[in-house]
Amino acid sequence: MVKTFEKTAVNKVVRAAKRASYDRGEVYDILDSGMVCHIGFSVEEQTFVIPTIYVRFENRIYIHGANKSRMLAMLQKGITPCVTVTHLDGLVLARSAFHHSMNYRSVVLFGKATFIEDKEEKIKAMELITEQLLKGRWKEVRQPTEKEIEITTILAIEIESASAKIRKGGPVDEKEDYKLPIWAGHIPLHQHPLKIIADEHSAELEVPESVKSYMASKPN
Numbered sequence: 294m295v296k297t298f299e300k301t302a303v304n305k306v307v308r309a310a311k312r313a314s315y316d317r318g319e320v321y322d323i324l325d326s327g328m329v330c331h332i333g334f335s336v337e338e339q340t341f342v343i344p345t346i347y348v349r350f351e352n353r354i355y356i357h358g359a360n361k362s363r364m365l366a367m368l369q370k371g372i373t374p375c376v377t378v379t380h381l382d383g384l385v386l387a388r389s390a391f392h393h394s395m396n397y398r399s400v401v402l403f404g405k406a407t408f409i410e411d412k413e414e415k416i417k418a419m420e421l422i423t424e425q426l427l428k429g430r431w432k433e434v435r436q437p438t439e440k441e442i443e444i445t446t447i448l449a450i451e452i453e454s455a456s457a458k459i460r461k462g463g464p465v466d467e468k469e470d471y472k473l474p475i476w477a478g479h480i481p482l483h484q485h486p487l488k489i490i491a492d493e494h495s496a497e498l499e500v501p502e503s504v505k506s507y508m509a510s511k512p513n
């Protein structure tokens with residue numbers, strides 16, 4: 294597989310193109326550090342953008358949901374959705390209101406969805422999605438029943454085209470504004486967990502390894 298996604302009329306970043314990357318590794322890294330994507334698709338004259346859980350596996354992302362989901366039903370009709378993932382990395386505070394910005398890593402990707410019929414692949418996708426949520430969790434929980442597998446739709450979106458856009462660092466102000474006595478800089482942001490809360494049926498149970506490792510791996 295080629296190392297970069299081909300630049301086409303659809304995925305070529307036009308604005309602030311210096312922040313763009315088409316590198317497959319960089320796109321995959323951004324996808325792998327997230328678990329919520331937004332899926333945009335149009336039905337006749339109306340466009341919808343729906344947030345949902347995903348996981349990347351090889352060159353595809355898996356999404357899942359109830360069989361009755363309109364989004365999943367529409368994607369199976371063959372329209373190419375536009376999928377985005379965004380990580381907010383910081384607030385960029387410039388000297389002027391105009392140059393305020395954000396630091397981010399984002400991906401926009403396109404690809405057709407395929408309905409996963411094969412039971413083994415369906416279960417594998419469920420495992421990957423659960424593991425993306427919390428590494429090690431799949432082995433700790435009750436496995437899906439036949440009924441649960443049956444009422445769940447899994448779609449694979451093969452990544453045909455993608456771009457990443459990354460903004461890092463401090464503000465970029467107008468030259469004449471640097472002499473103004475206005476504080477400027479940036480505030481890095483990082484998602485981190487607060488104290489865990491056991492549900493009322495788990496008070497007597499030991500915290501599982503997956504949760505312990507997750508908490509240990511995150512800065513306080």
Ligand SMILES: Cc1cc2nc3c(=O)[nH]c(=O)nc-3n(C[C@H](O)[C@H](O)[C@H](O)COP(=O)(O)OP(=O)(O)OC[C@H]3O[C@@H](n4cnc5c(N)ncnc54)[C@H](O)[C@@H]3O)c2cc1C
Nearest residue numbers: 303304305306307308379381395397399400401456457458
């Ligand atoms: C957290 C965050 C905040 C932002 N805030 C603003 C804002 O306030 N105002 C603003 O104008 N822009 C903002 N952006 C940038 C915004 O996502 C667009 O890149 C920008 O608005 C240009 O849009 P366009 O349609 O002209 O893009 P074009 O450059 O014309 O887009 C062409 C193609 O480039 C790709 N592309 C575009 N944007 C992205 C992206 N972010 N990531 C990956 N691929 C991309 C897509 O494939 C798209 O089809 C923000 C981005 C993020 C992640």
